[in-house]
Amino acid sequence: MVDDASLRAERERRILEVLLSLNEGEVTTYGDVADVAGYPKMSRLVGRIVGHTDVDVPWWRVVNASGHLRSSNPQLQADILAEEDVIVRNSRVVDAPLGRFARHP
Template sequence: MPVEPPFNAPETNSSALARIYRVLASIPSGRVVTYGDLAEMAGYPRAARLAGQILRKLPKDTKLPWHRVINAQGRISLPEPGASRQRKRLEHEGIILLKGRVDMAKYRWKP
């Protein structure tokens, strides 16, 4: 299936949004992905920034597991107080952060 570019046309943007939401919803509890992983699984390789932009615009009351997405170094990218909320949610799912970093070999989700 050809991958359409995630920019320009409004219908493309809504397609990217839907694809990223679908992948985000499928990340299992106790697992994490990077922004790049999320974009790639949605069909947009090398579009980590697109994934970040979409997550940044999630509604405050979303049920999507946004907290399971971290940066490529295994760290939380959000500023406070969002970083504390994300850390607490990850820890609640059993994900341990050592010195602010997730062990990607242990917790990274690869479907």
């Protein structure tokens, strides 16, 4: 039998694994991270983990489903994304080299 603490730890481990696998210029959503980690419909959990983990994750590469920046410092997030060739307008990702918002030729 697995206890609640073990389940929480496993969820966090799998979500952190997905976050750490994101590449430069790749922008994804909280929901996509949850799906890939095996926890569909748990986007809020991803947000909590991104906001509270001590692990150095690329938090700036994760946005909400519509592409809006939802970090505590959206200007910093936009600046870091711009360094990765991601286009942000009005606090929303409109184009990225990789991921959900990837450019199409």
